Amino acid sequence: MDVKQGAGAPRAGKARAGALLSPNWVTARLDDLVNWSRANSLWPASFFPACCAIEFMATAASRYDLARFGMERLAYSPRQADALICAGRVPFKLAPVLRRIWDQMPQPKWCISLGACASTGGIFDTYAMTQGIDTIIPVDVYIPGCPPRPEAVLYGIMLLQKKIKGESFLDPALRVEHLPDRAGMFLPPAATDQVSRPFGSSVHQSRSA
Amino acid sequence: MSGAAPNPSVASLRAQFGTAVGRSLVSCGDTIVYVARERSHDVLRWLQESPAERYDYLTDLTAVEYRDRERPIEVVYQLWSLGRRSFLRVKVELAKSRRLEVQSVSDLWRAADWLEREVYDMFGVHFAGHPDLRRILMWETYAEGHPLRKDFPLRGRFSRAEQTRQAMAADPESNYSLEELSIAQAYRSLPADMVERLERHGRRKVE
Amino acid sequence: MGERRSVELGLATPGLDAAGRPARVPLGLAGDAVAEPELRSDHMLVNIGPQHPATHGVLRLVVELDGEVVVRVIPHIGYLHSGFEKLGEYRHYNQIIPLTDRTDYLAAPSNNVCLAMAVEKLMGIQITPRCTVLRVIACELSRIMSHLVWAGTTAIDIGAFTVFLWMWQEREKVYNLLEDWSGARLTTALTRVGGMMADVPDGWTDRTRAWLGMFPKVLDEVDVMLTRNNIWLGRTQDIGVISAADAVDYSLSGPMLRASGVPYDVRKDRPYLGYETYDFEVPVGEHGDVYDRYLVRMEEMRQSVRILEQAIDRLPDGPVNVADPHVILPPKHRTMSEMEAMIYHFKQVMDGVPAPEGEAYLGIENPKGELGYYFVSDGTAKPARWRIRPPSFINLAALPKMAEGHLLSDLIAINASVDIVMGEIDR
Numbered sequence: 001m002d003v004k005q006g007a008g009a010p011r012a013g014k015a016r017a018g019a020l021l022s023p024n025w026v027t028a029r030l031d032d033l034v035n036w037s038r039a040n041s042l043w044p045a046s047f048f049p050a051c052c053a054i055e056f057m058a059t060a061a062s063r064y065d066l067a068r069f070g071m072e073r074l075a076y077s078p079r080q081a082d083a084l085i086c087a088g089r090v091p092f093k094l095a096p097v098l099r100r101i102w103d104q105m106p107q108p109k110w111c112i113s114l115g116a117c118a119s120t121g122g123i124f125d126t127y128a129m130t131q132g133i134d135t136i137i138p139v140d141v142y143i144p145g146c147p148p149r150p151e152a153v154l155y156g157i158m159l160l161q162k163k164i165k166g167e168s169f170l171d172p173a174l175r176v177e178h179l180p181d182r183a184g185m186f187l188p189p190a191a192t193d194q195v196s197r198p199f200g201s202s203v204h205q206s207r208s209a
Numbered sequence: 210m211s212g213a214a215p216n217p218s219v220a221s222l223r224a225q226f227g228t229a230v231g232r233s234l235v236s237c238g239d240t241i242v243y244v245a246r247e248r249s250h251d252v253l254r255w256l257q258e259s260p261a262e263r264y265d266y267l268t269d270l271t272a273v274e275y276r277d278r279e280r281p282i283e284v285v286y287q288l289w290s291l292g293r294r295s296f297l298r299v300k301v302e303l304a305k306s307r308r309l310e311v312q313s314v315s316d317l318w319r320a321a322d323w324l325e326r327e328v329y330d331m332f333g334v335h336f337a338g339h340p341d342l343r344r345i346l347m348w349e350t351y352a353e354g355h356p357l358r359k360d361f362p363l364r365g366r367f368s369r370a371e372q373t374r375q376a377m378a379a380d381p382e383s384n385y386s387l388e389e390l391s392i393a394q395a396y397r398s399l400p401a402d403m404v405e406r407l408e409r410h411g412r413r414k415v416e
Numbered sequence: 417m418g419e420r421r422s423v424e425l426g427l428a429t430p431g432l433d434a435a436g437r438p439a440r441v442p443l444g445l446a447g448d449a450v451a452e453p454e455l456r457s458d459h460m461l462v463n464i465g466p467q468h469p470a471t472h473g474v475l476r477l478v479v480e481l482d483g484e485v486v487v488r489v490i491p492h493i494g495y496l497h498s499g500f501e502k503l504g505e506y507r508h509y510n511q512i513i514p515l516t517d518r519t520d521y522l523a524a525p526s527n528n529v530c531l532a533m534a535v536e537k538l539m540g541i542q543i544t545p546r547c548t549v550l551r552v553i554a555c556e557l558s559r560i561m562s563h564l565v566w567a568g569t570t571a572i573d574i575g576a577f578t579v580f581l582w583m584w585q586e587r588e589k590v591y592n593l594l595e596d597w598s599g600a601r602l603t604t605a606l607t608r609v610g611g612m613m614a615d616v617p618d619g620w621t622d623r624t625r626a627w628l629g630m631f632p633k634v635l636d637e638v639d640v641m642l643t644r645n646n647i648w649l650g651r652t653q654d655i656g657v658i659s660a661a662d663a664v665d666y667s668l669s670g671p672m673l674r675a676s677g678v679p680y681d682v683r684k685d686r687p688y689l690g691y692e693t694y695d696f697e698v699p700v701g702e703h704g705d706v707y708d709r710y711l712v713r714m715e716e717m718r719q720s721v722r723i724l725e726q727a728i729d730r731l732p733d734g735p736v737n738v739a740d741p742h743v744i745l746p747p748k749h750r751t752m753s754e755m756e757a758m759i760y761h762f763k764q765v766m767d768g769v770p771a772p773e774g775e776a777y778l779g780i781e782n783p784k785g786e787l788g789y790y791f792v793s794d795g796t797a798k799p800a801r802w803r804i805r806p807p808s809f810i811n812l813a814a815l816p817k818m819a820e821g822h823l824l825s826d827l828i829a830i831n832a833s834v835d836i837v838m839g840e841i842d843r
Binding site for chain 2: 180
């Protein structure tokens with residue numbers, strides 16, 4: 001961001017302090033201004049199912065202090081929110097609720113998937129659990145951990161801020177609503193099955209005895 | 210552990226109910242007694258009300274299915290007497306060849322209301338006389354089955370895509386019970402078939 | 417209307433009434449209320465949750481309202497149902513311990529202890545004296561942790577935001593201690609069948625003692641803020657009353673039950689971990705309202721401090737784990753150098769530790785109530801049935817009984833006073 005002086009003013013190196021202290025024009029890239037204000041005043045739409053919510057609350061409390069990031073004002077009404085922070089596991093019964101909250105948020109909006117369960121289903125590869133909220137809504141930042149430490153949560157938020165600062169507010173492709181199809185599916189069935197495939201120790205858990 | 214003396218309530222039960230009381234054993238220090246399905250409500254009421262027993266606190270109500278497919282499903286009542294500080298586990302066996310049904314004890318202990326709903330949801334056991342037997346943990350139109358049964362796979366019967374589709378398609382009626390819809394202010398604007406169904410079930414609010 | 421009357425305010429600290437409770441000073445206009453015009457109104461159906469700040473998780477309350485008065489409230493749960501009990505059937509007993517952290521995630525070490533004890537009851541294992549005392553320390557720290565969250569979230573629901581920040585600051589200090597011990601702040605997986613995951617590090621007891629020295633002062637500060645605060649009294653006294661008989665009928669447990677006057681505490685009535693040898697009291701309320709639950713939980717935190725100080729004083733030396741190599745993993749340096757130790761390690765990790773056929777129920781006094789684990793074993797290394805007796809689930813069933821007839825804002829206060837955690841309710 002440059003501060004340019006009006007035409008005819010003395011050059012910076014030789015000017016007296018008084019002349020420099022009254023710039024009439026401030027120029028910046030509009031994208032920078034818009035992204036700076038968006039990134040530093042993200043109102044989280046908190047979606048707090050489970051344990052990761054406790055770590056998010058610890059991040060918001062006085063020791064780690066989300067207020068430094070402009071995020072202390074939690075927007076429980078999604079209509080007033082910028083970033084949906086899904087902190088916790090999302091079972092199938094909760095999935096339509098999450099989708100509805102996401103749909104109710106106006107653009108521009110971003111999503112942070114906080115924790116292993118929100119990202120991939122975590123340790124719950126069971127009949128009741130979605131294997132990651134990205135099967136239901138689009139996710140911008142994934143924060144792994146079970147639960148992630150507040151430092152990790154802050155790092156994830158800073159990643160989102162970095163992502164926002166790299167955006168262009170005129171780009172229509174960024175502000176497209178990714179709506180589910182008529183059957184309510186956000187991802188095609190094959191893609192849902194693919195990302196939900198068991199991995200790691202889930203592969204071996206099929207035998208009960 | 211099994212050598213420990215059994216809870217004297219077992220002997221009293223046998224004296225009171227005779228053949229309705231089945232086998233009893235002690236496992237890890239806890240006394241377990243099996244009672245016949247048809248008399249389970251009488252037995253449990255007697256255990257609650259009889260002055261010498263007074264099992265006034267229903268600690269837990271659940272069900273067990275064994276990996277051995279031949280064994281029946283057991284409905285388990287964990288009873289605690291606050292005054293006598295005594296613990297008793299009562300079990301009712303339900304043969305899988307017949308309809309899984311046992312008398313509800315929600316009239317004896319109010320806590321049994323939700324506990325029995327959960328057993329119904331997870332095992333498919335019906336509780337006769339329960340005021341409102343519907344699913345409590347899964348959504349009410351959940352179609353995959355009863356999850357804690359041994360023939361129900363860990364990841365469910367359907368594919369993940371199908372489970373997602375069914376979850377997202379859960380319609381508004383399945384999110385509100387009929388009882389709740391009957392009191393909605395928008396009652397008059399509900400679709401005609403819903404109004405008719407509500408009136409048929411007798412849940413319509415009297416104005 | 418006549419001339420405006422002044423509002424009478426009690427500015428001094430209110431005195432005590434005949435029952436010894438702080439007396440409410442009524443705030444209100446002296447004189448006649450303005451008559452409201454007659455309005456015809458229907459009852460409203462309002463949905464609260466499952467995404468809502470004051471439902472303490474994904475709880476959905478469907479409320480029938482007559483104006484602001486709650487005529488009926490119907491709780492809907494299951495929005496966090498994860499299949500814990502099913503998953504337990506596919507896990508070795510030690511592998512279930514990390515699962516227990518995630519049921520009641522506000523008091524995770526307590527859940528770990530309950531599980532280890534239930535499996536040890538099933539397998540007939542006697543733990544060492546040092547392990548016994550360490551588990552008491554873990555349980556009481558959990559009690560404090562859980563009540564801190566309860567106090568903070570209840571206060572913020574009723575409107576006192578400061579208390580929330582103070583409580584979370586104290587919780588950070590407990591997190592530091594737990595992190596030193598187990599490596600994790602929240603989901604600790606502290607116990608193992610037959611012992612603990614690790615012994616406390618050097619200096620840990622001194623740090624805990626130092627924290628215990630100043631923690632009661634924080635409780636005193638909260639007392640000053642809330643206990644005789646007129647607004648707090650007005651929002652919590654005679655709200656959400658449940659009688660002792662009803663509380664027993666609903667199988668309530670923990671502070672919910674004791675606030676109604678029923679003195680059932682598993683630590684006193686079915687002692688475990690040597691609780692009968694500790695000198696502590698169990699606070700029991702009288703009126704069964706939100707205020708009594710608040711008093712009971714605040715006093716329980718002070719009693720937990722008392723127990724912790726005694727436990728740290730008496731912590732005996734010696735091994736933390738039982739000496740049975742079939743149950744406890746051998747130390748790593750031996751596993752890597754001795755064939756026998758390596759075989760024990762291999763068998764335990766690959767096959768798990770089988771439990772004899774049988775069943776066991778073990779209940780402990782969790783911060784929220786009686787937490788019970790019921791295991792049924794068919795002789796294999798994985799349980800045939802793992803049942804969690806969830807105190808919050810059973811306590812929540814009494815919510816309609818307590819809340820009907822109160823105002824909508826009272827419903828929020830009552831819901832907060834039940835102290836629920838959805839991970840445990842829905843499992």
